[in-house]
Amino acid sequence: MSDVTPTHYRKPGWLTQHVFNQAVILLTRAGISIWGSRILEVPGRSSGQTRRVPVNLLSLDGNNYLVSARGTGQWVRNLRAADGHLDLVLGLNRQHFVATELTNDEKPPVLRAYLRRWKAEVGVFFEGVTAKSSDDELRAIGPDHPVFVVRLAE
Numbered sequence: 005m006s007d008v009t010p011t012h013y014r015k016p017g018w019l020t021q022h023v024f025n026q027a028v029i030l031l032t033r034a035g036i037s038i039w040g041s042r043i044l045e046v047p048g049r050s051s052g053q054t055r056r057v058p059v060n061l062l063s064l065d066g067n068n069y070l071v072s073a074r075g076t077g078q079w080v081r082n083l084r085a086a087d088g089h090l091d092l093v094l095g096l097n098r099q100h101f102v103a104t105e106l107t108n109d110e111k112p113p114v115l116r117a118y119l120r121r122w123k124a125e126v127g128v129f130f131e132g133v134t135a136k137s138s139d140d141e142l143r144a145i146g147p148d149h150p151v152f153v154v155r156l157a158e
Contacts, residue, residue, distance in 0.1 A: 012075035012076060012147070012148035012149075035094060035095025035096065035097075037094055040060045040061045040062065040063070040121070041058055041059070041060060041061075041094075042058070042059055042060075042061045042092040042093060042094050043056050043057070043058055043059075043092070043093040043094075044056070044057050044058075044059045044070070044079055044083075044090055044091075044092060045090065045091040045092075045093060046079060046082045046083050046086050046089070046090045046091075047082065047085075047086055048082055049081060049082050049085035049086070055078065055079065055082055057078075057079045059079070059092075060118075060121075060122055060125075061092060061154075062114065062117060062118050062121065064113070064114060064117045065113075067153050067155075068101075068153070068154045068155075069114050069118070069151060069152065069153055069154065070103065070151070070152045070154055071114065071115065071118045071149060071150075071151050071152075072149055072150045072151075073118075073122075073125075073126035073129045073130070073149065074129055075129075075148050075149065075150075076150060080150045083103055083152065084105070088102045088103040088104060088105075088152070089101075089102055089103075089157065090102075090103060090154070092154070099156060100156070100157040101154040101155060101156060101157055102154070102155055102157050103152035103153065103154045103155075104152060104153050104155075105150060105151070105152050106151040106152065106153060108143055108146035108147060109143065109146075110151075111142065111143065111146040111149070111151050112139040112142035112143055112146075114151050115130075115133075115142045115145070115146070115149065115151065116135050116137075116142060117135075119133070119134055119135040120135035123135065129149075130145060130149070131145060131148075133145050
């Protein structure tokens with residue numbers, strides 16, 4: 005689990021929630037991945053109902069990661085409540101994973117790779133920190149951006 009309990013979160017606007025996210029969900033359900041997109045499915049922590057959100061799956065050095073660019077949102081809270089158990093879906097392919105949250109000291113190389121890959125989409129959420137920023141600068145924003153390594157469930 006992360007060594008800091010962040011409370012930072014930037015809620016997506018109406019256009020993102022109702023147009024962009026829905027378009028990505030439809031394409032991803034059809035089996036078309038947009039730059040690594042998957043649909044994350046996790047039980048809601050209160051309702052138990054399956055919650056779905058589009059995410060970008062980052063592959064780095066043989067591991068897969070999920071980064072919450074917007075902060076500690078609902079999918080992060082639900083994933084923590086589900087003890088890291090989640091499904092990632094692309095088309096008809098569903099894979100079961102277990103996620104482990106990284107500490108802030110472990111985050112810099114993952115955040116750097118994430119920003120390198122999706123800067124145009126998410127750069128605004130990182131307060132001026134870029135893929136070229138120092139490890140100290142990346143570590144400083146770590147509490148605001150939960151990062152999980154995801155491994156196939158056994």
